[in-house]
Amino acid sequence: MPALSFLEVGPRDGLQNEKKILSLEDKTKFIVKLTQAGLKRIELGAFVSPKWVPQMKDSKELIQKILKLQKENKIDPQVQFSALVPNQKGLEQALKSGIKEISIFLSTTDSFSKKNINATRESAYKKYQAVCRQAHKENLKIRAYLSVCFDCPYEGKVPQKEVIKWVQKIEGLGVYEISISDTTGKARAIEAEDLFQKLFHFISKEKLACHFHNVHGTALANVWSAYKMGLRSFDGSLGGLGGCPYSKVPSGNVPTESLIYLLKGAEDPTIKKLLPIARWLEERLEKKLPSPLIESPYYTV
Ligand code: HMG
Ligand code: MG
Numbered sequence: 001m002p003a004l005s006f007l008e009v010g011p012r013d014g015l016q017n018e019k020k021i022l023s024l025e026d027k028t029k030f031i032v033k034l035t036q037a038g039l040k041r042i043e044l045g046a047f048v049s050p051k052w053v054p055q056m057k058d059s060k061e062l063i064q065k066i067l068k069l070q071k072e073n074k075i076d077p078q079v080q081f082s083a084l085v086p087n088q089k090g091l092e093q094a095l096k097s098g099i100k101e102i103s104i105f106l107s108t109t110d111s112f113s114k115k116n117i118n119a120t121r122e123s124a125y126k127k128y129q130a131v132c133r134q135a136h137k138e139n140l141k142i143r144a145y146l147s148v149c150f151d152c153p154y155e156g157k158v159p160q161k162e163v164i165k166w167v168q169k170i171e172g173l174g175v176y177e178i179s180i181s182d183t184t185g186k187a188r189a190i191e192a193e194d195l196f197q198k199l200f201h202f203i204s205k206e207k208l209a210c211h212f213h214n215v216h217g218t219a220l221a222n223v224w225s226a227y228k229m230g231l232r233s234f235d236g237s238l239g240g241l242g243g244c245p246y247s248k249v250p251s252g253n254v255p256t257e258s259l260i261y262l263l264k265g266a267e268d269p270t271i272k273k274l275l276p277i278a279r280w281l282e283e284r285l286e287k288k289l290p291s292p293l294i295e296s297p298y299y300t301v
Helices: 008-013 023-035 059-071 088-097 112-118 121-136 160-171 187-198 219-228 258-263 269-285
Strands: 005-008 041-046 082-086 101-107 139-148 175-183 208-212 235-236
Touching: 005 258, 008 023, 008 041, 023 041, 023 088, 023 269, 041 059, 041 208, 059 082, 059 088, 059 258, 088 101, 088 121, 088 139, 101 112, 101 160, 112 175, 121 139, 121 208, 139 160, 160 175, 160 187, 175 187, 175 235, 187 208, 208 219, 219 235, 219 258, 235 258
Parallel strands: 005 041, 005 235, 041 082, 082 101, 101 139, 139 175, 175 208, 208 235
Antiparallel strands: none
16 A cells, blocks of 8 residues: 655645735745645646746746755755646746656546637647657656546536546556546545546556545545545645636635645644644735634644
8 A cells, every 4th residue: 555645736726826926935935834844745836828827927937946945955855846737838848947747637528628728638638648758758757637527617517437538548648646636626525436436447546646626625525535445645735725717616725734634643743834834825825725724723822
């Protein structure tokens, strides 16, 4: 059984939908703080169009700064960083930044795919075949997201056979992990369990991760279902910040600190290190974050 693994998506999924643009300096501080709290996998940004997602426009500079700090041993050398890549241009930027891991992202429906990346699923997939070929040649690690695995904001309930079909196609691109994403937070634990059970006939559980948005308060229950089914890789965002700008819903992520609370216990020292960062982020963004642990008397007194 593989060890538990958490991917912190706060600097990318967390921030991408925020109107207040954080300065490069604050983004750098945010990430350094996350590494000091002990997080080992962090998604730093996205090489997407700044016209589509303005908050991600300085991803290249940010990544270069973070990798330089890591080279100078000011950041734990064990921390693995990644960034989102939507197409060939994104890959070129990623290579210039020096990042060693990219995440590709596809959807189970054409409607969501077109809204999100202006391409049908097949056309995006074809572009990714070339992107992944080159990325492998450049020795990059590749991870993938499959969005709208339960519900699509434009097409409604997503048939499981579409998820299975796209998981198999994506595995063929040579990615090391596929994150099953509930973009609109509509999934329920019993549906998550059922989907994973079906998926295990086609892909090993070690290659699956999950990415539950928390729109309807069900994300942690879904995580628990996934854990009971044998998954060990979980995406989360500090403070529960985040969501896809094209999901039509105000979709926070499952908070990283809640993932740790659920799966490692309330006393895990990382939680106490993360909560002051969440409060700092609230100040920088001038808003409250949804994570219940931030206000918990257990951690504040
Ligand atoms: P497009 O307009 O179709 O691109 O956008 P194009 O190829 O037609 O080119 C148009 C212009 O965009 C050109 O510039 C290109 O150079 C430029 P111009 O000549 O007009 O000056 N361009 C780019 N610029 C920067 N970076 C690039 C890039 N590619 C082209 N990579 C594109 C296509 C994919 C770029 C666009 O649709 C886009 O950026 N979409 C944003 C997608 C996004 O970030 N979504 C949120 C993240 S996904 C998510 O949150 C879901 C996830 O969390 C899982 C889940 O929860 O489900 C992962
Ligand atoms: Mg997401």
